[in-house]
Amino acid sequence: MKIAVLGHGTVGSGVAEILLDKKSSVSSSAGKEIELGAVLDIKKFDNLSYSDKFVSDFSKILDDPEIEIIAEAMGGIEPAFTYAKSALERGKNFVTSNKELVAEKGAKLLSIARAHNVNFLFEASVGGGIPLIRTLYSSLNAAGISEIAGILNGTTNYILTKMFRFGTDYESALSDAQNLGYAERDPSADVLGWDACRKISILSSLVWGKTLRPDEIPTEGIVNITSDDVSLAESCGFSIKLLARAKQLSDGKIFAKVSPALVKNDSPLSTVNDVFNAVLVRADTTGDVLLYGKGAGKLPTASAVVSDIIECAKTENNIKNLFWEDGAQSSASERDSVSERYFIRTSFDASSIIKDTETIGTNAYITSPITESELSVLKEKISEHGSLLSNIPLFE
């Protein structure tokens, strides 16, 4: 069975490497010989053992009847969506590490795959090397999942870890993460939280069966986190993590958000450092389940792509329980049904304004549980007297 790889960047080259270096174990897991058939890239790579496989025209792959599985690692919506759609319509399996594609077009592509009895798989799109997607739709499909909270971006976790442990400044930590191949081509997708937002959108859509679009999820990155926040949090037994969260409310709607959060040192999420990711899944039958591993980087991500290739090779038909419907997932407009405590830092003594609070440092407080509307009112009151320097929810 021949495989085509679209894109020969960090992940695509890792996929080609694994297919060649581990050909016999991959083939034996798949139950048939798996062979790298073609690599699509506009650039030329002359010094590789598989340089003869490169093509620059997608139709060569689409029209080759021997290529039955296509693995995409180009990123971005187009041309990835057009390639995926035409491949599935031709009866080819399509696997991808492209979270933007899955978050925006997942329902559409899953439905085309179902109609043509082939598979659209995306294990590598969330959590890199963590076996997450398959665990959610297969092993935990009877668990009754009520909430997911994850550290889903390796770059920002790496940056925050360096700021905490070594007092490294933000810019040099980001540049290290870029050099290590963790960051997106445009790192603003990491530091502004969009990458984590796309990932929680995928997890939420998968777990609760309807599309939750990234633009329905309030998203804030780590760019406003200061060393004062870090040291105050640390002094009271918290770390700061970029958390992507989604929770099913009693009316079936989904409350989701991406933001920095204070995580108590006794939470398993607080020990997730460097490029590691973790997802805490809360379910009424299982209680908390923690999935942990490397969420970014060439080989962890490529290994997840190859696991999807093997899954496609083993599965004759469309996998029925990996599916969600298009149409609004109904992000909770009733955001006020959720109350959280907040870490607040102000430019002045605000103890008389912030009622029922714990003072944790000079002009630094932790509120009692309040809703987002109550937080807005509090912010307004604070701005009448001075500046609000930080407001970060606590994850409990």
Ligand code: HSE
């Ligand atoms: N830029 C992403 C991260 C890559 O840092 O987690 C993996 O999706």
